[in-house]
Amino acid sequence: MSLPLFIYDLETLLAGGTPELPESGEVRLSGPEGRHAVSVKRIAQGERILLSDGYGSLATVLVTGTSGKDALSGQVEEITRTQISPTVTVFQALPKAERSELAVDLLTQGGADEIVAFEAERCVAKWVGSKRDKGLTKWRQAAIAAAKQSRRATVPQVTGPMNTAQVAAALTTFDLALILHEEAADPIRAALSTADVGKAARIAVIIGPEGGLSAQEVAVLQEAGATAIKLGPEVLRTATAGLAALAVIGSATARW
Known part of the structure; x- marks a missing residue:
């Protein structure tokens, strides 16, 4: 043990x-x-x-x-x-309160290196005023607890919140950016097979809220270089979608 x-x-x-x-x-x-x-x-x-x-x-x-x-x-x-390559940053739309820390827990177990709180248009939860610091503290505590349980040497950095425009601006620093979008035509494996994943040092995954990203948000993110993909025929909850995406990315790269 x-x-x-x-x-x-x-x-x-x-x-x-x-x-x-x-x-x-x-x-x-x-x-x-x-x-x-x-x-x-x-x-x-x-x-x-x-x-x-x-x-x-x-x-x-x-x-x-x-x-x-x-x-x-x-x-x-x-x-x-521990040196990790590629690193994966997840822009996680704020889930409802009861699923918020679960999302961070699962992302940490799945290997996310950074988790950015994402205030998408359709998010029910909003980090306004003092809620921002409280939200960040709770997410960091959840990440630390999950990292300890997983015996991870690294704890995901937890930052944010960012709005859609700020996320789009941040995408310029990534080699590959993926939007989880139920209306996308291509599955995640297809996107990873066509992209030169082996040369990607930094990967971004954008996860929308339960109501999904608006068409305008998807357009803004795509204009910034992101590719819209779907995980499969089923629509996963925002709190669990990230873990599924990380598993696919991990199997397609040298992470696993």
Whole structure:
């Protein structure tokens, strides 16, 4: 069984920053992650754990002692770094509240490298005012929890929200952009087979809301270089469509 994984400096990661994981020597894990390790997982002296900075660095740590119920200390034995190619950014339309965190959880399990909250025209949910920060925090927490469960060295960056025009402008930095659209003629495998996926370093996947993207939104995104595709004859929910798309992309590239 793989070693239990914990996030080093969780507060910094939740704030969108990059934790500075020590490459050698002594390391200390405290706060919520330390409490989870000591009080929930019952990690004790002599055991080994994994510490992640959320950006691809993963340290194997020998636990040398615990302090109270919420902290442990250890010695870094080895550190590895994960480099992923191609990277996949998912522009996820805001689902309804009960499916919002599920979408992020599934995208993280599927291997998304960045998740951008997308305020499409037909989104019922809106991140207005204080809801923006609350929404980002909840999505980041969901991404971190799913990454730990999946033993991922990287936690997807969670940013946004963006509107359709902002998403279209962002597409200029990608080598391949796909719009999941139920009215598209070509299936995703056809689009991937005709595109030079092997040379794509950055891939974007755009997922609309339950009501779908409007014709105008699709036109704007296509003008920016995106290709409209469908996953198959069935129409998946916005919270689950991303995972299906990531599985196909993963099998068509060197990711899997």
